[in-house]
Amino acid sequence: MRLRLVALAALLSPLAACSTVSEAVKGPELAPVGYPAALVPRDQSVLPLASAREPLPQAASANSLWRTGARAFFNDQRASRIGDILTVQIDIDDSAKTTNATTATRTSGMTAGVPHLLGLESSLGKILPGGFDPANAIETNSSTNNAGSGQVNRSEKISLTIAAVVTSILPNGNMVIQGTQEVRTNAELRQLTVAGIVRPEDISSANTIRHTQIAEARINYGGRGDISRVQKTPAGQSLIERFSPF
Incomplete structure (x- = not known):
C-alpha cells in the first residue's frame, strides 16, 4: 500500500506545477486589473458616484482662459469622470x-x-577475492557531459482602435478604464478587450490615448466560432500534454 501511495504521489506531483484544468480547457485568463501594490502600497479605492461626477479642478494658466488640452473654450471634452x-x-x-x-x-x-x-x-587477502592489493583498495572514475541549446523567435503586430469607459477613479486622480468590442462575421466572433489605469494628463486633446500610456494594461484579442474551434487543440489532448509526467 505504501508503494502504491508513493507511486501515486509521483504521478500527481506534476499537477501542482502545471496549469489548472480550467485553464487547460478554456485557455489562459487575463489577470484582474489592480493598482501595482509593489510600487505604491495602497488599496485601490473608488470614489462615490456623486463626487466622481463633479468636475475635477483645472489648473489655471497664467494670463489665459484656455485650459491645457481642452478642445472647447468653455468645456474640456476629455474623459475625466466615471462613465x-x-x-x-x-x-x-x-x-x-x-x-x-x-x-x-x-x-x-x-x-x-x-x-x-x-x-x-x-589477512584481508584471505577474506576478499583474489588479486587484492592493499595499495589500490579503492578506485573510482566518473565523467559527465551536458549540452543544451534553445532559441525563441517571437513577432507580434496588432493595430486596432477601441472605445473604453472610465469605470472608477483612484484617490490620486488616475482613472481605471475598460472597453470591449465584438465583431461577428458569419459564424465567427472576434472580441477585443482592453483595461488598465491611465493618467488624465496623458489623454490627448482628441480624447485618445495610446496603449503604451496605460499602466497595468490588459489587452486581449481573440474570438470564438467555427474557425477558432477547428484551430484549437482538443481539450482531452491538451489535458494529457499539460499533466503528463513523461
Missing part, C-alpha cells in the same frame, strides 16, 4: 529573439589504498 468614454489606440509591433547555448563537461577520479590497517592488511 466618460475615451478612445484607445492599440499599435503593437514587438519582436524578440533569444538564443541560449550551454555546454558542461566534468571528469573526476579517485584512487585510495590501505597499505596499513592495524597489521591486518595481509
Whole structure:
C-alpha cells in the first residue's frame, strides 16, 4: 500500500506545477486589473458616484482662459469622470529573439589504498577475492557531459482602435478604464478587450490615448466560432500534454 501511495504521489506531483484544468480547457485568463501594490502600497479605492461626477479642478494658466488640452473654450471634452468614454489606440509591433547555448563537461577520479590497517592488511587477502592489493583498495572514475541549446523567435503586430469607459477613479486622480468590442462575421466572433489605469494628463486633446500610456494594461484579442474551434487543440489532448509526467 505504501508503494502504491508513493507511486501515486509521483504521478500527481506534476499537477501542482502545471496549469489548472480550467485553464487547460478554456485557455489562459487575463489577470484582474489592480493598482501595482509593489510600487505604491495602497488599496485601490473608488470614489462615490456623486463626487466622481463633479468636475475635477483645472489648473489655471497664467494670463489665459484656455485650459491645457481642452478642445472647447468653455468645456474640456476629455474623459475625466466615471462613465466618460475615451478612445484607445492599440499599435503593437514587438519582436524578440533569444538564443541560449550551454555546454558542461566534468571528469573526476579517485584512487585510495590501505597499505596499513592495524597489521591486518595481509589477512584481508584471505577474506576478499583474489588479486587484492592493499595499495589500490579503492578506485573510482566518473565523467559527465551536458549540452543544451534553445532559441525563441517571437513577432507580434496588432493595430486596432477601441472605445473604453472610465469605470472608477483612484484617490490620486488616475482613472481605471475598460472597453470591449465584438465583431461577428458569419459564424465567427472576434472580441477585443482592453483595461488598465491611465493618467488624465496623458489623454490627448482628441480624447485618445495610446496603449503604451496605460499602466497595468490588459489587452486581449481573440474570438470564438467555427474557425477558432477547428484551430484549437482538443481539450482531452491538451489535458494529457499539460499533466503528463513523461
